[in-house]
Amino acid sequence: MTDQPVPTAPPPRTRSERWAALAEFWHYFSVNKGAVIGLFVFAFMVLVAILAPLIAPHLPDVQYRDAIRTPPIWDANGDPRFILGTDPVGRDILSRLIHGARYSLFIGLMVVTGALFVGVFLGVLAGYFRGWVDVVIMRIMDIILAFPPLLLALVLVAILGPGLFNAMLAIALVLQPHFARLTRAAVMAEKNREYVTSARLAGAGNLRLMLVTILPNCLGPLIIQATMSFSNAILEAAALGFLGMGAQPPTPEWGTMLADGRGDITRAPWIVTFPGLAILITVLAINLIGDGLRDALDPKLKRS
Amino acid sequence: MLSYILRKLALIVPTFIGISICAFAFVRLLPGDPILAMAGEHGVTPERYEILREQFGFNVPIWQQYFNYLGQVLTGDFGTSIATKRPVLTEFLTLFPATVELSFFALVFAIVLGIPAGIFAAVKRGSWFDQITMGVALTGYSMPIFWWGLLLIIFFSNGLGWTPVSGRIALNFFFRPITGFMTIDSLLYGNWAAFVSSLRYLILPSIVLGTIPLAVIARQTRSAMLEVLGEDYVRTARAKGLSALRVVNVHALRNALIPVVTTIGLQVGLLVAGAILTETIFSWPGIGKWMIDSIFRRDYAVVQSGLLLIALIVMVVNLIVDVLYAVINPRIRVQ
Numbered sequence: 001m002t003d004q005p006v007p008t009a010p011p012p013r014t015r016s017e018r019w020a021a022l023a024e025f026w027h028y029f030s031v032n033k034g035a036v037i038g039l040f041v042f043a044f045m046v047l048v049a050i051l052a053p054l055i056a057p058h059l060p061d062v063q064y065r066d067a068i069r070t071p072p073i074w075d076a077n078g079d080p081r082f083i084l085g086t087d088p089v090g091r092d093i094l095s096r097l098i099h100g101a102r103y104s105l106f107i108g109l110m111v112v113t114g115a116l117f118v119g120v121f122l123g124v125l126a127g128y129f130r131g132w133v134d135v136v137i138m139r140i141m142d143i144i145l146a147f148p149p150l151l152l153a154l155v156l157v158a159i160l161g162p163g164l165f166n167a168m169l170a171i172a173l174v175l176q177p178h179f180a181r182l183t184r185a186a187v188m189a190e191k192n193r194e195y196v197t198s199a200r201l202a203g204a205g206n207l208r209l210m211l212v213t214i215l216p217n218c219l220g221p222l223i224i225q226a227t228m229s230f231s232n233a234i235l236e237a238a239a240l241g242f243l244g245m246g247a248q249p250p251t252p253e254w255g256t257m258l259a260d261g262r263g264d265i266t267r268a269p270w271i272v273t274f275p276g277l278a279i280l281i282t283v284l285a286i287n288l289i290g291d292g293l294r295d296a297l298d299p300k301l302k303r304s
Numbered sequence: 305m306l307s308y309i310l311r312k313l314a315l316i317v318p319t320f321i322g323i324s325i326c327a328f329a330f331v332r333l334l335p336g337d338p339i340l341a342m343a344g345e346h347g348v349t350p351e352r353y354e355i356l357r358e359q360f361g362f363n364v365p366i367w368q369q370y371f372n373y374l375g376q377v378l379t380g381d382f383g384t385s386i387a388t389k390r391p392v393l394t395e396f397l398t399l400f401p402a403t404v405e406l407s408f409f410a411l412v413f414a415i416v417l418g419i420p421a422g423i424f425a426a427v428k429r430g431s432w433f434d435q436i437t438m439g440v441a442l443t444g445y446s447m448p449i450f451w452w453g454l455l456l457i458i459f460f461s462n463g464l465g466w467t468p469v470s471g472r473i474a475l476n477f478f479f480r481p482i483t484g485f486m487t488i489d490s491l492l493y494g495n496w497a498a499f500v501s502s503l504r505y506l507i508l509p510s511i512v513l514g515t516i517p518l519a520v521i522a523r524q525t526r527s528a529m530l531e532v533l534g535e536d537y538v539r540t541a542r543a544k545g546l547s548a549l550r551v552v553n554v555h556a557l558r559n560a561l562i563p564v565v566t567t568i569g570l571q572v573g574l575l576v577a578g579a580i581l582t583e584t585i586f587s588w589p590g591i592g593k594w595m596i597d598s599i600f601r602r603d604y605a606v607v608q609s610g611l612l613l614i615a616l617i618v619m620v621v622n623l624i625v626d627v628l629y630a631v632i633n634p635r636i637r638v639q
Contacts, residue, residue, distance in 0.1 A: 034439070142315075143322035146615045148577035151595060155607065158599050159333045235448055239581055242450045243596065258451055269458045276451025283446040291442070 028296035035292020041285035049101040058092035060099040060252045069268045085270045096252035103253040111233035114172035119179025127187030141177035149174045157245045164247040167240045175229045186218030220297040227290035231283040323615045331608040382609035392609040401484025403590030407575045410514035418518045422525025444519035453512040453585040470587035474501040513582040517571040524567040528560040569625025573618040
């Protein structure tokens, strides 16, 4: 599939061409209604995260000792002060969820950025230079991928010490091989195209060829992968938090909140219900966007 | 075909060595001294400490420790658990059937629901069934399964009292394991009540572990089906006047299932990761819970060899999937 010398359109240069490309992208993206809904939900989450201190009815760490395990407001024993109820030490669940949005989105953003940069860097090196560089890099990626991701992340966090930052580091390391593999394959496919050869003949150096000429044409699959990794990162960080290896209490991270409520699932099921729902909605929104991006960016599906 | 298998096997060897180096290095990097961890609160005298260091081989240079370890592993000695004093391999083999049993039922759940759902969704593309199925599938795919497990426990175990909360079988049933699979063992002993009990304990964990594979399989089946339904030979079959059922079942399905088989195979590695969470929630005595407990207990020997064994199994399964794929799809073998 890679050997045919198909001349591709050069990347859009002028401003109007860029706008046209963006408009075409939006056209295909907005056909997928789920993706648009996902985008709105995600934008809402971002807004909630940014405005957290302003919109949260209470501080996330204040313990209302007189209102321990208050059920949500629609329950007969609910308290109008606490819309989604309180946890075992009397903290307002809604306020903690709102502040928790900051953690989840921050985790997703940082992990994806880290994994993307390292993975793309390694993938470009492997795909562009081939030979022993390729062999060494891809063997290491294979080794990382041979471990179940969550297990590897757990062991890494056990080594580095439990905590949010180390959890993010571990998850980024686990997710990064996917970027490396993808970039390598894309670079190998693009490397022998005519536009690259002509850039080389025009005197472009290796670095320029790799980063300026080839990489922008591999962006489609990378954007899709980044979206998927974003949701994976949130899920894995929550799982680590749930297992006590991620963010540490009293951080209002959603996975950690779930772990806090685990002992109370009979008495106070709402304590675990809402953080999990928040994780699900966020991850679902991102995955909906991911599906839409795939429809819009995958040329094979586009014309069908 | 043989050369294809050999080529794949040759690729496994360096990966295996890399994995063994990683597993070895991870454990050396874990904070805390393994011997002090073993001694527990009582501590050890300096003399005893030296004896233990020698006994566990910690007194030789690190690279020699690695080669000693690799030598032991290649002869089937995976070390001794610090916590239970039993050989790691014995523990692994005792617990592994529990994880396999759980994973098997999870996969059956995923396949039995996922493939038909994917086929119908593809055939009725754009219908309400398609939209709902794919919506549910994406929700399942996005599910934090540790929360899903808790939710099912809250609803079915605590609320309705239908299913047990944790364990593999009711405590009043006890028999010496033959195969290690509760469902098979209970039948071998002819104990029908025990068999039913083991199934009841399997329901919720299987659903939880099978949820993400179910979503992946349904989505993959649908997209593979859609691709095949657009092919020329399917159009030809339709044009010949074959019934829609025959076109789907005979002409389309067989070809569509090739990528689905690969997807199912690739789920196995993810099942192990999912088993860590599922087994923790349901106190299921398998290797996932064993690894978690060992990480928390700082049982170095178990973490090291457990990682190695799990990675090895995932690799072997992936190899089998690759080979199966090449068997069904001859185009892969070339290149």
